[in-house]
Amino acid sequence: xxxQEFFAKDNRFxxxxxxxxxxxxxxxxxxRINECYRYGIKTLxxxxxxxxxxxxxIQQAMDDLIPGNRHVEKQEKVQGGITLTIRQNPNPCPQxxxxxxxxxxxEDPEKGRLPFLT
Numbered sequence: 282x283x284x285q286e287f288f289a290k291d292n293r294f295x296x297x298x299x300x301x302x303x304x305x306x307x308x309x310x311x312x313r314i315n316e317c318y319r320y321g322i323k324t325l326x327x328x329x330x331x332x333x334x335x336x337x338x339i340q341q342a343m344d345d346l347i348p349g350n351r352h353v354e355k356q357e358k359v360q361g362g363i364t365l366t367i368r369q370n371p372n373p374c375p376q377x378x379x380x381x382x383x384x385x386x387x388e389d390p391e392k393g394r395l396p397f398l399t
């Protein structure tokens with residue numbers, strides 16, 4: 282399961298994919314990109330560790346997933362990961378003190394989505 286945290290003060294979301302398999306990483310990042318756009322979260326930081334450029338690696342999966350995502354404005358490679366700038370949503374859902382994110386697990390990806398997203 283990915284380690285994940287939303288930093289409301291900075292309006293950014295952080296995801297560490299070290300404990301994930303490739304398919305879980307793809308689902309987690311795709312979901313978080315969509316949620317960040319939906320809620321007007323500007324930055325998504327993705328950590329996957331030392332880049333492993335081989336067929337089926339998490340880095341390769343991110344390199345395939347991110348460039349085609351319409352919600353990603355810019356991507357910047359950083360040590361062991363990537364920082365995404367999410368496009369501005371003209372009508373984001375409101376953020377409030379009760380908003381929280383739950384980790385997505387490979388066993389049941391629906392559990393990680395915000396209750397009010399369903």
